[in-house]
Amino acid sequence: MSRVLKFISARWMVTYAVAYMIFLYAPVVLLPVFALNDATIIAFPLSGFTTNWFVVLWHTEALHGAIRNSLFVAVTAAILSTVLGSFAARASARYSFPAKRSIMGFIMLPLVLPEIIVAVALLVVMMRLGMSLSLWTVVAGHILICTPFAIAIMSSAFQGLDQSLEEASLDLGETRVGTFLRITLPLVMPGVISSLLICFTISLDEFIIAFFLTGTDVTLPVYIWSQLRFPTKLPSIMALGTILLVLSIGLLIIAEWFRRRASKKQGLEASPTGGFV
């Protein structure tokens, strides 16, 4: 009896897991399907194969501007959040200092704060200071939400760092700066790259903050949002989404590879959850 129960429950679990994965991937799988479908209406049945929608993208001038803006925002936000995240991660991994828990909790707050609150708060300040909205205001918002992710990644990089290596370097007459550049940085480099890539991906995809804080220069998600209203533009947006999907997955795989290499370098098992929890 109990063996039958066990068999059923094991089968049930696998079936459920597979069904769940189908649920997770259902929308994602449809993206390339409609991007390559030769019809202006986004619906089944499919009518034929075409790569035309990708060609349309190539000739859309407004899109190219949005891509340039998004790249600028994402690269700047990724670099600055990784720098800020590294400071905080290093401080939290290496030192104990007063109010450590509340300071770290406060810096990690944007992780749980609804994005609309972050966006509204920054918007109010810009309005009061009479500053005009620009790509820099979007960068400022994106740094806030990317920094917690950078801290999570950099914390695991610094935690695995063997302190005696740094001490040895100092004992052997290397300066603090020299030690940082020659010992610390190379050891945590995979973490830095992984953090840069994750922050880049988050910023590239972020919509709500960009929507509130962008001026006349729109970022890619804001551009996509404005196009979703026009039914004739949808197939090319699907094509754009497909490109973004492939790009994100590529970046994630590289980030994951660097993260694992970082752990291996330090002789540790890579945490399967990516150090986020």
Add this chain to the structure above:
Amino acid sequence: MVNKEGRQGLTLISPTLLYALLMLAAPLAMVVTFSFWTQDYLEVNTTLTLNNYREAWSQPLYRVLIARSLSISLIVTFVTVILAFPIAYYLSFKVTRRKSLWLFLITVPFWTSYLLRVFLWKVILGYNGVLNTAFLELGFITEPLTFLLYNANAVVLTLAHAWAPFAILPIFVALEKIDRSLLEAAEDLGDGPLRRFFRITLPLAMPGVIAAILIVMIPTVGDFITPKLVGGTDGLMIANMIQIQFGKANNAPLGAALAVTSMVIVAAISIVIFLTGKRLGGRVK
């Protein structure tokens, strides 16, 4: 008295802390202040007043929107966590090889454009959508179902999809931490699988479940893309109204009052959930 190490730590963290203070704490304080001011056409009147809160709490429209946001967010949280728990359990207890690959696969859809994911749910659930077409072809239905899209159910489904990894990961971590010998002990002492689950596994997984609940609940209250794309008129939430007040309606102080009100309510609910979870959770001494 702060010692040398403490000073070094504080110096090191000061750039990040300063940034968070300037760009997060100060703006949040500004929003609170703003909510006590009023908008006079193009100018902002800085006389302190409770008028915005009076309007936010008494107008039926705002009350309906806030109540709906909270109920949708609570339903989303419940559905997401219930759906996520078996997956986390399966990964932690049944999968022995390639756990990280499974986790990676679970997080991949989350990294694709949120806007497009929501939009694609519209494509799946629509009148001529993927589900209706498939059901018609298979002969389950004779005409397209209309209750799939443009209502609160669609919002719940779409959000439960969007937040899935955030619910799975904390529960998985909590389950991984459970000492397997406790389960064997329960079995040896005569607990069946069900009793063992409810007396050992679930209480010990409680911290992860609570984390998952909070991580899903708090941000979903503030979502406005999903309600706007798949929610129809009876799926609109408070964030849509906040966005309108800051945009078209040009009444930022009222928008700020609505934002502060919803955040205070959400914070209160979170504290209750956290404390209840602490009570229900098991402890290994």
